[in-house]
Amino acid sequence: MPAVAIPGSKSITARALFLAAAADGVTTLVRPLRSDDTEGFAEGLSRLGYRVGRTPESWQVDGRPEGPAVAEADVYCRDGATTARFLPTLAAAGHGTYRFDASAQMRRRPLLPLSRALRDLGVDLRHEEAEGHHPLTVRASGVEGGEVVLDAGQSSQYLTALLLLGPLTRRGLRIRVTDLVSVPYVEITIAMMRAFGVEVAREGNVFVVPPGGYRATTYAIEPDASTSSYFFAAAAVTPGAEVTVPGLGTGALQGDLGFVDVLRRMGADVSVTPEGATVRGTGRLRGLTVTMRDISDTMPTLAALAPFADGPVRIEDVANTRVKECDRLEACAENLRRLGVEVAVGPDWIEIRPGLDPATAGAEIKTYGDHRIVMSFAVTGLRVPGISFDDPGCVRKTFPGFHEAFAALRRDIGH
Template structure:
């Protein structure tokens, strides 16, 4: 059995950085993810006047409940969706003028529902180019609060950003959601907010957030469940192989750990304990139809091993994957077809038929870290696979190729 130490969760690290910046006192984050996305978030906080001190295994953030220390700032969000959505929301509770921009890839990703919600709350927010996209300016003068309606059908990050804003408002927030994707990510948000002292209640699709502020604390970051999916998939694929990821077990916050339940349905042996999760190959992968709306970041992982199943693999209700770092549905279909696999797609689904992938072939990554890491698993049974941009894994796991190669070559 191989034991793999997975880097910290990107989702948890980003939320913890927001909450720490907003809290009264100094927060210490233990084992945060160190990657392009999280470093970009921390850099953005520094540009806004928050004190962030980084050590090898801990980051210390001095909170500013009243808002950024800088009256004006230019923040470059890189490729990070959490940075690009969370930081403009954070500064709205302060006072000053702040300009945000992002990479061409991030500029293409939608921001509109969040922008509309912030404007409903009285935030002076102006887009510098295409409405509902970066760049944008926020002329902040605090947020009174109140009630609003939100469509979070494209991204749960819109709801997360507003929920985390709630305790910083003068009167609190009531948020009614008309549509919601990736709901487990919202559960992460609620659990973390409460651990920093927030009071949140939920009645149906309405969330009520009290204006409590936040309290600083020491907070440990659990391993990234989405990143773990590549190692779990590899273990399920290769006969005789098994992998254990410690620190990601029954108490894990992240819904993407549910990917192992999909592997179990396909025939893998899965064990989840308080200490971690183990996946073992049984030598069989069965085809299935699965709704992945709540764990859509692992859709490419499943697509990458689907050709090796004994029947078709149909993945449904993943329309939101079309507005990620790239159109992941089309990217998966394109690359599987390059490998000679029969694939069908629809607006929110992909169906992959069994087949033997052919090589050599270059995978079109579209600058998406998850496409690279997913098809690295396909490459276990497909000699000659290469990537047009292997380095884009720096977004969430800069050391992925070395760690995965070591895992593959461990007896």
């Protein structure tokens, strides 16, 4: 089985763009993800006056520790949650008036805990329509710093945004967190800040970020672990199939690589080495109960795989998936029911019983414009003929070439 070339991590590319823009000097990002989300982030930086140069293999960013180069800007964040949350935070460290807006889908997603924390730090931030949602305007005059309290129970991106801001403040930040979801994403942030010269200290639920800024570097982006989950799942559901993702191994930053441990518990053969990760289908998938709070972006992947297990699959502690690009718990439940699968859903859990109704072959999957719903149910489509999608193109958010890559995989594993 040939190795699968997975595009760079969306999470890492977005953080790297922020760090590069904030750093003193020119940063080179090697193999960044090129997708609608990351192009939107880079375009937003350009609107704020940062120079972003592109070559086929890398992006170069001229950092501006003092903040945006322009005094006024209008930035459209498209569908990108990292763009919509990180760029207003970056702009707050500068001096000027910056207006941000986003797609209808992103306008629905919450921002309020981050907005409150920035206001508590003295940032003049106004939501123009619905409180806690885009569009918003930041009248920036730098950030003094100090202590702030944050609820990151809906999204770890709120904490990441403040951590990234910390070194750009005059006094540094002490961020007291009352609730936190998706901890591995915060660990990615802290590891990347270290690569740009900043050491974050943690004292229980308090994160301490020193002032002093970042230094530019050359930074290689590892393959996207969430995107890899669809290819690993494809191997797990196909007896004898094997998928290897090079560059996503024991030293990987992304917590979503933990999805392969779920596949191992279900009965797949899994190997993770410093060079990469490999999953092989054994012809058996066991049911299980699993908490996915820390790897919740892979919840739809497991839900789409679940009907092929030999017992019920119960996924718990994933309430935050209800406020992603769509309500992913309900979207997974609805589409599984379209396929004749018995599903129960609660506030933060979903339970899926094994078995598919052969009469549902050819069902159309309702995507809600969510890239992860399309990519997850492509896995189901390996075993259920005729599955189609009402919006297959929404994969451009993170992986514009997904359908071609998955079709190649299907040929390689004999489907």
